[in-house]
Amino acid sequence: MRSPLLGLPASVESIGLGVAASYGNPFTEQRDLLSGSAVVDLSHRGVVTVTGPDRLSWLDSLLSQDLRSLKPGDSTEALLLDPQGHIEHAMRIMDDGVTTWLLVDEDRSVSLVKWLDRMRFMKQVEVADASDAVATFGCFDSGSAFSALGAVALSPQGAALVWADPWNHVSAGGWQYADAAEHPAGEWNYREVLVARERMPELVLSMKGAETAPAGLIALDALRIAAWRPRIVTEGDATALPHETDWLRSAVHLNKGCYRGQETVAKVHNLGHPPRRLVFLTLDGSDAVLPEAGTPVFFGETEVGRITSSGRHFEEGAVALAIIKRSVAPDAELVVNVDAVEIAAAQIVIVPTDAGRVANVPRMPRLGKVTRPIA
Known part of the structure; x- marks a missing residue:
């Protein structure tokens, strides 16, 4: 469905998604997002609800994250893996004490609901696709955008439904492969807020003022790439393992009970x-x-991987994420070819060549979850 935010000045629609790719200047929109003064329309994404007294223990048995201890207001994320450990779905998760909310990318809610329904058996749970009634909006914390979204946020149990992205730290039970001294996600205070679709016109009116600006998908994606943050619709494919994108950092609990794909x-x-x-x-x-996305990456004459996401960052210039073979040396000089133009691609290692094989390796202590209520 087409978002009413496309009626705002200078909007450029993202083909086939019904939301804005930009509002005229993605660099300004990136700065506005980071300053907390811009909202990005993600109403093309899906929302799935799970209710019933068994919801958390049931989801815990299926997904990669520890959900039994999820408390109202907590935020986390989890993966649904196939029996061979490949990623089938990625979910941003929060619970309000009655309902567990699963936020998913693009049109993935239909297939996720269908799969979950088949797995209910005798459990006291109900699964529903709420995408037609509930929309997702993104922003960064501590700014006018966060307040504007809070004014129209869905609050079924009296507290606004706000998902706080755990990517800015290593979650309890997780593991970081990246060995960067300062991970670029350290200041990634990204949030997603759920809003009833019937209240979206109110948000449009509030954004016509001077305090809160709209931002498009292009701006958010460039910031995500710079934070090394994976998404299933870009970095995922039929054989993707969570280890390959450092997703053990926030979406996998290595010490929880059994779940699908755990052995791998x-x-x-x-x-x-x-x-x-x-x-x-x-x-x-x-x-x-x-x-x-999909553009081959070469080392010399040999294809060694593919681009998964690319964008123009307001400070770092043209940037991309790519999945390449583990054996490619960290100092290898990579290139991509676009329209017969050869582009040098200098790599910064996220997942190192020796990632894995950590049995009997001493574990460094990690910080636990940090959550903040909406102001």
């Missing part, structure tokens, strides 16, 4: 290595063109 997760992490690895690329000479 444990084997790769403790005894093996992921076959591919995520890298961050800075693209030299790509002012005029950007490589699209």
Whole structure:
């Protein structure tokens, strides 16, 4: 369905999604998002609800994250894996004491609901697709945008439904492969707020003032890429393992009970290595063109991977995420070809070549979850 925010000045619609790709200046929109003064329309994404007294223990038995202890107001994320450990769904999760809310990308709610319904058996749970009634909006914390969304946020149990992205720290039970001294997600205070679709016109009116501005998908994606933050619709494919994108950091609890795909997760992490690895690329000479998702990445004449996401960052210039073979040396000089233009792609390692095989490796202490209520 087409978002009413497309009626705001200078909006440019993202083809096939019904929301804005930009509002005229993605660089300004990136700055506005980081300052907390802009809202990004994510109403094309899906929302799934799970109710019933068994909801958390049931989801815990199916998904990669520890959900039994999830308390009202907590935020987390989890993956649904196939029996071989490949990622089938990624969910941003919160609970309000009565309902567990699963936020999913694009049109994935239909297939997720269908799968979950088949797995209910005798459990006291009900699964529903709420995408037609509930919309998702993104912002960064501590600004006018967060307050504007709070004024119209869905609050079925008296507290606004706000998902706080756990990517800015290593979640309890998680593991970080990236060895960067300062992970770029350290200041990633990103939030997603649920709003009843019938209240979206109110949000449009509030955004016509001077305090809160709209931002498009292009701006948010460039910031996400710079934070090394994976998404299933971009970094995922039929054979994706969570280890390859460093998603053990926030979406997998390595010490919880059994779940689908757990054996593969444990084997790769403790005894093996992921076959591919995520890298961050800075693209030299790509002012005029950007490589699209799926563009091959080469080392010499050999194809070693593919671009998964690309964008123009207001400070770092043309950047991308790519999945490449684990064996590619960290100092290898990579290139991508776009419209017969050869673009140098300098890699910054996210998942190192020796990721995995951590059995008997001493574990460094990690901080637990940090959540903030909406103001």
